[in-house]
Amino acid sequence: MGCLFAVLLISIFACQSQDEIKKAQFFTNGKSLYTSHCGNCHGEQGEGLGNLYPPLTDTAFIKGQRQTLPCIVKYGIHEKLTINQRVFDTAMPGSNALSPQEIAYILTYVGNSFGNELGLVDTDEITKGLKTCNEAK
Amino acid sequence: MNISHTKTRLLIITSVCMILAACQQHEQKRLPILGERHAATKEVDGKTVTDTVYQTIPAFSFINQDSVTITDRYFNNSIYVADFFFTSCPSICPIMSKNLLKVLKKYQGNEQVKILSHSIDTKYDTPWVLKRYANKLGVTGDQWQFVHGSEAAIYGIADKYMVYAKEDSNAPGGFEHQGWLILVDKDKRIRGAYDGTNTEQVNQLMADMDILLAEYFPNKENE
Numbered sequence: 328m329g330c331l332f333a334v335l336l337i338s339i340f341a342c343q344s345q346d347e348i349k350k351a352q353f354f355t356n357g358k359s360l361y362t363s364h365c366g367n368c369h370g371e372q373g374e375g376l377g378n379l380y381p382p383l384t385d386t387a388f389i390k391g392q393r394q395t396l397p398c399i400v401k402y403g404i405h406e407k408l409t410i411n412q413r414v415f416d417t418a419m420p421g422s423n424a425l426s427p428q429e430i431a432y433i434l435t436y437v438g439n440s441f442g443n444e445l446g447l448v449d450t451d452e453i454t455k456g457l458k459t460c461n462e463a464k
Numbered sequence: 465m466n467i468s469h470t471k472t473r474l475l476i477i478t479s480v481c482m483i484l485a486a487c488q489q490h491e492q493k494r495l496p497i498l499g500e501r502h503a504a505t506k507e508v509d510g511k512t513v514t515d516t517v518y519q520t521i522p523a524f525s526f527i528n529q530d531s532v533t534i535t536d537r538y539f540n541n542s543i544y545v546a547d548f549f550f551t552s553c554p555s556i557c558p559i560m561s562k563n564l565l566k567v568l569k570k571y572q573g574n575e576q577v578k579i580l581s582h583s584i585d586t587k588y589d590t591p592w593v594l595k596r597y598a599n600k601l602g603v604t605g606d607q608w609q610f611v612h613g614s615e616a617a618i619y620g621i622a623d624k625y626m627v628y629a630k631e632d633s634n635a636p637g638g639f640e641h642q643g644w645l646i647l648v649d650k651d652k653r654i655r656g657a658y659d660g661t662n663t664e665q666v667n668q669l670m671a672d673m674d675i676l677l678a679e680y681f682p683n684k685e686n687e
Contacts, residue, residue, distance in 0.1 A: 367554070367555060367556065367557075367558045367559055368554070368558045370562075376558055376561070376562055376601070377565075377600050377601045377602040378599070378600040378601075378602070379558070379561075379597070379600040379601055380558065417600065418552075420552075420554045420637070
């Protein structure tokens with residue numbers, strides 16, 4: 328009985344650490360993709376730029392928009408956003424060429440930087456999220 | 465005898481040191497003058513004089529973010545930094561603007577320092593679009609001019625600043641351009657070109673601006 332419990336415990340930890348490894352891997356890949364696709368406007372530290380480009384430090388916003396983030400990255404956004412109690416209305420261009428895998432890397436990086444704590448954002452989540460985008464327009 | 469000999473030697477060494485120090489003080493760092501040049505011979509007071517003629521930025525006239533005409537005369541008594549950008553640029557421009565903000569911050573209120581950003585998106589970036597961009601960037605006052613002009617005028621002057629800019633539907637945002645920040649002196653000569661996306665080079669630009677300003681006030685350091 329005790330043996331079984333130990334096996335169970337070990338497998339839980341193993342899973343966790345595997346997730347951790349995956350998260351670290353996604354994070355690292357995401358960092359370089361972030362630099363080439365997002366950092367120009369949003370800044371190396373996610374600080375944004377004046378009232379032109381919003382910061383990525385509004386943890387409540389990032390957490391609340393988790394489902395729509397894949398759509399925003401891929402297709403951009405053309406609506407007013409309130410972030411850190413400031414209104415931003417500069418249109419964001421989409422990065423249509425990014426694959427779901429790459430978006431997962433980017434969102435794992437953003438989601439675990441600048442104060443955000445989303446944990447691993449995996450490719451499945453992105454694929455599902457992208458199905459909900461209203462980009463047929 | 466021996467003592468006086470030592471004294472003489474000491475005196476000589478001290479004098480040499482002082483002369484060297486004096487020489488160093490007068491040796492002021494100068495920036496190079498970039499671009500094309502040719503020798504021109506002209507007559508001054510009946511004498512034939514040959515002098516170097518440097519490439520300069522020709523006369524121009526654009527409309528700024530306040531819909532006011534801005535010409536080269538606006539920059540007559542100042543050194544300035546020029547760049548080429550567009551407001552909807554998704555690639556290098558945000559970093560260039562961010563770095564130019566640093567330059568503005570350092571020289572805020574200094575009437576001898578100006579910034580001139582030319583929009584290469586001559587169709588979309590009308591004065592009010594430029595104004596909105598400046599506002600959002602947090603730029604107020606008239607030290608940093610954002611200008612709009614005809615396609616021919618803007619692309620023509622880009623050549624004079626030795627910056628490549630071209631409309632290209634394959635480039636991000638629709639325009640291909642270089643991110644140089646060009647330092648121009650009070651005589652409209654190009655004195656430096658810096659990668660506006662590179663923090664170290666932007667720091668070099670600001671250091672060079674100090675050197676260039678000092679050229680106009682050679683004695684200021686000794687005051």
